Amino acid sequence: MRYTVQKRLVIFSFLCIPVGLLVLFLLYPTVKLFQFSFTNWNGISESFEYTGLKNYITAFQTPEVWTALGNNFLYFILHVIFIPLEVMVAVFLNNKIKGSNFFRSIVFMPYILNGVAVAYIFSYMYNPINGPLNALLGDMNLEFLIRNWLSDSSVVNYSLVAVSLWRFSGFHVILFLAGLQSVPADLYEAATIDGASAFQKFRYITAPGISRVIEIVLFLNVRGALQVFDIPFLMTQGGPGTASTTFTVYTIQTAFKYNNYGLASTLAVILMTIIIVFSMLQSKLFKGRDE
């Protein structure tokens, strides 16, 4: 066998498996997802009909879809508001303080906890009967702050976002910390010699130094906020009624509870499109700043 043929055979053999897996588990399901999004398949029946753009029109005309997206937006915006605080904590932990390794571990701990466990812990914390949170507020003479944390429609989404913040902020802090540690120390030394203030150092050295990390955190935030599922599903099942339903919870219910896989596929396509569009916008924004 000629060398070039052997070489091609080896390359082909090595590529065959990963490409095959990619096609089987990524491309094929994605193609099927797009196909189902134009059908009325109920997920059980052996047959279905093509309904054109009906599912897309239904999705955009259904108020519950927009309500669910609004709830997702709350997760996004509150996480964004928390980014400066996360950066501050990272800056603090970046200093050589006693027990900084311990604090870094503590900050990261919520992220590695199982989502189901987190949901159960906070369900207990928010419990209206003998729940620690309301008991604590009572002991501190702050009775006026006591709420039905998971059953009051006007409060429930904030209660759930608080859990999300508790769980993911530590991860963001660790990412920022990694970014901070990649900024060369001599830049700060030079700035100190030049008489720069702490704010000026942050503005002109730290912020540009961790901009790539901020971009990653923002991307994770967009993706995470749009796909948030486990916390509302486990803690409230989207309730009371549909008050805390997020886009993914709504999609899952459309598919499995109401047997409308066609519409659920459409919602999944819409979600994918929103994430891609947001990521592209964000990427352009950061590229513009870099230039």
Add this chain to the structure above:
Amino acid sequence: MRKGKLGIWIAVTALLLSVLSGCSGGGSNKGDNAQGSGSESKTDSSAKAVTLKMVMWDSNNDFITFLNDKVKEYTQVKPNVTIELESFKSDSDYLQAVKVRAGGNALPDIIELKPNWLSDFKEQLMPLDGLGFVSGNKYADKYKVDGKILAVPSVSFPELVYYHPSVFKELNLEVPTTWPQFIDVLNKIKDNGTYIPYAMGGKDAWPDYPFNEFLPHILSDDENYLSAMAEQDAPFAKGTAFYEGFSQIAQLYDAKVMGPDPLGVGWDQATDLFVSKQAAVVASGLWFVPTYVSKTGSSDDLAAFPMPYRQNEDTPLKLMTFTDHFYGISSSTKYADEAKAFMEWFYSPEVYQDYIDHAQLGSAYEGIDANVPFLQDFYNNNKNEPFLYIPGNAAYTDLANAIQLDVKALGQEMMAGKTVDEISTDLNGKWSKAKSGK
């Protein structure tokens, strides 16, 4: 040039894989059932060793263990047949798993179902009309889909209101037989302040089913009320059973007799409050009794009465009766004859008697009575008229799914303050739109 050729190779391979996987994923490929049916032949020889897969749910571990052991006994009857039982702890997890398998044409041979799932799975179930074990079933005829019996119910049981007789005695309360009396009793318990009157568990949505699901149904006085709704243009409007029923429920929710936060606690916590006698009343099916006994050790301080949906004593006291744990045979099974033979054995008097005695629920078969003392006491002490829960037909199910109708979630919204008028207007709008779009 070389790079170009390599790219073509990869593209061709990817296309081939895609086409191959596409063929294997075809939902209508009935001939491809060897793996899809979930069954497997232990050998290919003429011995015909067969493994039948059966799938069920139950929240009671002891019952799952019992059933697992019971179905294994079938090997003594038919040595070549092995029953492999797969169990789930909750019906919602079970339903999701079964739907996914149905979509992939990979259903087990014998499937357990709830009555309201039958029309969804009509294409996946084999008609059972004329088979021996169907003829003795008291209810199978009532649950025909498109004129065919697709599954048989294993149990029937009443939906009850449980209470602690000691609490009623302490507060000098009478068992209510009308809706105003029921609310009055709960108000008196609330006024006393010692106990939570009614343990709702509304965080889970489904525990409000005795009200939001059953009350309009019973008020309609038509067991086929849900199917009849599919014919109506505005089934939620003023004057309908739905509107009147929901208005009646609103009276109960507005009375604030369900503790400090009925939506903040789930079913398990609510029943714990009842079991520990912090709450006085709770409503559910007969299946709650084994749970109660397992937690307290006895049913000494437990009694039940029919939910008094009626407004006055001039009308009969209807008792909602539910049939459950239907079993059907998958239409894609490779072993239809073996599955039918197993079902004949499963519902034979001796095996079935053992089944319902362990399930601690009512019998669904003529001539066989369940040995459930609590149930016998209930029937001895309470006069009522059974009212069978019949789910909506395919037309109703399609419409309800199209508007994402979940009456139990609506119950949550009512507890959170949504009015019946708001619900009625919203649902009528969606219903007429869904109906005209058909």
